[in-house]
Amino acid sequence: MTAQATVAHGARGHLSFARTWSGGIGLVLTVSVLFIAIFGPFLAPHPPAALLGAPFQAPDSAFPLGTDILGRDVLSRVLCGGRTVVGYATIATAIAYVIGGSLGLIAGYTRSLVDPVVMRVMDVMLAFPPFLFLLVLTTGLGTGPYVLIIGVASIHVPGIVRIVRAATLEVKGRGFVEAAVARGERRSAVLRREIVPNITGTLVADAAPRLTISILLVASLNYLGLGLHPPAADWALMLSENRPGLTIQPWSVAVPGLLIVALTIGTNLLADAVARSRGTSIDRELIAR
């Protein structure tokens, strides 16, 4: 086939991805969970840590979702417990992209010694099992939100470096990048104007599963007691605290659990739809591999 057989480009409208079936569901799920996480604390009927009733009370008019192991209002704790898990996961993923993305771009674009050095360091990092790494980190630095964020971000960095480097290498050889190099554009301009815009679709597609992994990691660490400590309200902590009452008062476990599930499914559907609709042909080629 020659270039004449140009595939008509999809609609470039900003929200065209939402018009697809999966994109719409993803958008609704993500926005709903984020809304609860962000604005929930303002809507909570009770303070999340207040002991208000008997433990594991079934739902009634006073406590629509019942009470938890210490007799706190589950609804209030659900409304207040999203910020930490969603926030930490997002921040950790974002930090990982800033660091990993920069390293990947530099490693992929420069032909200097930076590339092999960066890549070998990443290989070493990849060799550690993530949980072992987090355990070592918390043992050394103690537990708490910062350690949590640094730990989760570090787990993502090597993978992001690899994918950004591969995408950069691929785009670097294309005519428009070479034309920019030949007209003497500064390195930063070549990266910013020519390369980054053409790999973002790939990154979006890659980011969604990473955010999911971050959420699960944050949730797992909180669950294991390596992140936040009681009495903080947190969906993952709620799962772990209320486990004993699973049969008596399932809502205290099911609601936070379902919210985490809804968020992970939603972000993945959404990211896939965005990558499909906004990705360039280059992105599509890269994603297809």
Add this chain to the structure above:
Amino acid sequence: MTPRPILDVSGLCVRLANGTPVVEGVDLSLEPGRILGLVGESGSGKTTVALALLGYAKPGVRIAAGTVRVGDEQLVDRSERDLRRLRGVLVSYVPQDPGSALNPSARVGEQLADVLRTHSLPAGQDQITAALGRVQLPATREFIRRYPHQLSGGQQQRVAIATALVCGPSLVVMDEPTTGLDVVTQAGVLKEVQRLRRELGVAVVYVSHNLAVVQEVSDDVAVMYAGRIVETGPTAALLARPRHPYTRGLVASIPDFLERRQLRGISGVGVRIGAWPRGCAFAPRCEQKVPHCEENVPDLEAVPAGSLVRCTEWQRTPPVTSLPIQARLRQDAATPLLGIESLRAVHRSRAGDVVAVRDVSFSVAVGETVGLVGESGSGKTTIGRCIAGLHEPTAGSIKLNGGALAAQASKRPRAQRRQIQIVFQNPQDSLNPRRKILDEISRPARILRGLGRRAAEADAVNLLGQVQLPSSLAHRYPAELSGGERQRVAIARALAAGPSLLICDEITSALDVSVQATVLEVLRTLQAELGLSMLFISHDLAVVASMATRVLVLESGVVREQGDLERVLAAPQDQYTRRLITAAPRLTSDPSGLVPETAEASGPEHG
């Protein structure tokens, strides 16, 4: 006493699952021992027809109507089991890319034996020796044990042909079998096809986009456009006096290295599947259309020369005229612009260094076009990249206006970077998919000429006009443009810098021939207007010949011959050049067909 046709296709229609037609009402007929050339540009449906001859349709399309008879068998609507039995024995297929058609993990002998065994035929040493002998490959023990990657491109294609012939089919369908090969290898394969049909009496349907190749190999030709046959008949007569305006346009688009003439592209772009107009599909691009052309699809009409043509106005189609290229603008041969001395360049890889360019020296004068011809791997692209500052030479010097050029573009002063601009091969890659056309074209003017945004954008709109594109394209993205339009935008972007040397690296090799002609003519006009020097790199001798005044022939990084184009073509001194010239396919012009255009019609043209 015409023998009964071995192939008889009637009313063949192929549609997408949703009913959109891809191929419509195709009738073909072929006698044993004849070769039919099936010609068309991308999207014309030629490959779809080729596959339908084996009773096959790609996923997503289906044969909706019509019959395909090969020998005594009707192939449409047969069970997959029946078809498998017939394919290979009755009709077989040679695909475009032998590199991917041969099983990479099977030895040559196994590839052949596999086919024989599938059809329960004896697959002994004798059969394999005979099969290889048929395509003039050595049947040595060593060769039979080779894997496809240990063969050259030509050998791979011969093995693919041997595989297609091994069960003795009556009809072989070849889909662009020489497109990936260099011209010398191509010439060998074409001869092979000719010989095989003579010796074995096998009928061949030869699918190609290349009219010159089809002319060389075929007895009859069928030209396809938008899923229909628009003209068909005996090859020589049809090409000498094409009657369909599309065929005429194709013939006029083809550059010829011995009779250099101005090329006439076909305006517009081919219609896409699903966007066929109601009437004649070619009408939107046709210069001789009349109102009723847009109403009904014309029927095939008989032409005295023995062709059938799908045009009601065929009697008005003028003969293809040949307007020789006028004396080029005066060149200051005395003023060298670019001087290259003993250039050497190496490709580094894990497997070791490969010398791509060895000791190459030449110069380009002000206003001159120098052609670099060579096959893949000859180092021609690397030379262009060295000059553009994209590849660091290991030795030698490159001088511009007498001043040395740094190896890397980023180390060159702005004035030097401005003067050398490059246009790349692949129209898919040449523009940033995320930038609007206006942004893409105005950038060099801002970086290299220090223009402000407004001035640079005004300049860009101007340049769009110069490359004969509407200014409405300025706010589009590259994905909305066709390949030919993108290459013209890439030329405009190069011109935005105000260069004195333009490097064109295979800029038309991915384009259809009618689009190529348009791009080349745009470039020629611009060069004359702006007094540009050009380094024109191509594997296609005819394309280079239609642009250059001087030519360098490269082989494996070495300049085999260089000199004035006319001299090199008329009296090649080097063995390799001679082979290249003999092998290059030409659309040989019948003097009665190609009428020289009168001076009056061509208009005065002075450089």
